[in-house]
Amino acid sequence: MDGMAGLFEGGDQGSKAASEAEITKLHAKIGQLVVERNFLAKASGR
Template sequence: MSKRKNYSPDFKAKVALEAIREEMTLAELSKKYGVHPNMISTWKRAAIANVASAFERGKSDAARISEAEIEKLHSKIGQLVVERDFLASASHQLLGTRGKKW
């Protein structure tokens, strides 16, 4: 079995841009770049869908990534708080009055 081919984002953008221009058919582009026509169509749809993000002023890609990271960390904090409360109540039940509550 052969290894999957990974294409660089620059290459994908170049091919998608040519597909958007429609100067050549997908079959011709496929032959020119050695990529399946379905893959070119997928790259073209992705480029068209994400073209608006190039003109956004507010948030950059780094900001979107950091928001996702923050959301992940908040969920982890919530999980740890639940675990701490559970263990505190369990130790209180085991130790009776000797146990200290948080």
């Protein structure tokens, strides 16, 4: 019951750090996929 208010106030620092790490990981994956798409488009003559 002590930490219940924190759930509605934006969460704790641990969950924020985990979501920041997940966002960073997803941005890196998006960048990788964009590079691969551009390479394949160039290789196929588009």
